[in-house]
Amino acid sequence: MRPQGWIPASCWLGVVSSTQEAARGWVAAGGQVPALIAADWQSQGRGRWGRPWVAPAGKALLFTLATEWPPWPVWWLLGSAVAWAETLEAATGLPVRVKWPNDLLLEGRKVGGGLLEEAKAPSGQRIALLGWGINVNLRREDFPAEWRSQATSLQEATGRPWSREALLEDFLGRLYPIFLKVQRGERESLRRAWLERSETVGRWVRVRLGSQEWEGEAVDLSPEGALILATSQGAFPLPAGEVLSLP
Ligand code: BTN
Numbered sequence: 001m002r003p004q005g006w007i008p009a010s011c012w013l014g015v016v017s018s019t020q021e022a023a024r025g026w027v028a029a030g031g032q033v034p035a036l037i038a039a040d041w042q043s044q045g046r047g048r049w050g051r052p053w054v055a056p057a058g059k060a061l062l063f064t065l066a067t068e069w070p071p072w073p074v075w076w077l078l079g080s081a082v083a084w085a086e087t088l089e090a091a092t093g094l095p096v097r098v099k100w101p102n103d104l105l106l107e108g109r110k111v112g113g114g115l116l117e118e119a120k121a122p123s124g125q126r127i128a129l130l131g132w133g134i135n136v137n138l139r140r141e142d143f144p145a146e147w148r149s150q151a152t153s154l155q156e157a158t159g160r161p162w163s164r165e166a167l168l169e170d171f172l173g174r175l176y177p178i179f180l181k182v183q184r185g186e187r188e189s190l191r192r193a194w195l196e197r198s199e200t201v202g203r204w205v206r207v208r209l210g211s212q213e214w215e216g217e218a219v220d221l222s223p224e225g226a227l228i229l230a231t232s233q234g235a236f237p238l239p240a241g242e243v244l245s246l247p
Contacts, residue, residue: 004172006179007065009035012165015057017044020117020131023064027119027127031066034179038063038168045133047113048102049242053133056142059153061134061164069118069126071185074225074239076130077102077116079178082193084112084132087171092158097199100218100227100243104134105199109152111135137161187223195221200243205229209241218243 004010009032016022016039023037039062045053055062070076084104085096088111097105104112112134119127135143135153143151154162181190195201198221206215207229216231226237 004036004169004176006176007034007036007172008032010037012038013040015039015041015043018042018046018131019062019064020046020115020129023066023129023131024117024119027066027121027129030122033066033068033121033127035066036063036172037066046115047133048115053113054144055133055135055138059135059137059142061132061136061168063168064129064131066119067128067130067179068183069128070182072182072187072225073116073118073128074101075187075190076128076179076182077114078194078221078225079182079190080130080132080175081114082190082197083171083175083178084114084134085197086174087167088112088134088154090170091162091167092154094157096197098194098197100198100200100221101225101240106152106154106157110147110150111152111154111157134164134167136164136167187225191221191223191225200227206244207238207241208244209238213244214238 019037019039026035041057042062047053081098085098088096099105102114103110115131117129119129121127137155138153200218203218205218214229214231216229218227219230220228222237226239228235228237
């Protein structure tokens, strides 16, 4: 991996439990940030809501970027999704959309997902651990059976393999201006960029949060990054949740 000026520490490991945990360890040991840890394989990769994130060795791009905790952390996740959409679209020429809050869709299927967690440096400083898993060279049979109908990879969509390193490098270049905006709290321009790529806003959706579910039209994204849902009981912001269907 070629060094990026704005990320002074980076490494690409063979096997880790999760790049989130490897980055947490780095931060706990007093390592500098921004720092990036990528890996070929994770024995305990995880997605949102504690779900497993599974990918065969060497086929997916799996990494965590540790940075200072930004003023509006949700915009770090949403903004990085926009940077990924730009990266994958520039590479493949195919449209890539973002599904609130953390999915990347290629031809309507999930090609990647992001995860934001918090860690603490020994100084007490709050650190953001932004993890992304991108399905680069997976084949249909590489996906767990229950994911197959909803997931895709770059290779599957384009019929050719892709360099994970080159994609990561392009992504990090596109991410830097977004990183600066997130650190400065420039939410409105981040919001506009996200809305331009949104697969969710303007759709009829079902959203689940814990044991609750709502159905309605996703009408907007608030300055706080919450999805505004218009239901029969009125419109309200959902700060978190899982969009279940986009009929
Ligand atoms: C999701 O869509 O649920 C988020 C998936 C995030 C997966 C990535 S892979 C690299 C990093 N390490 C992990 O254990 N998870 C994230």
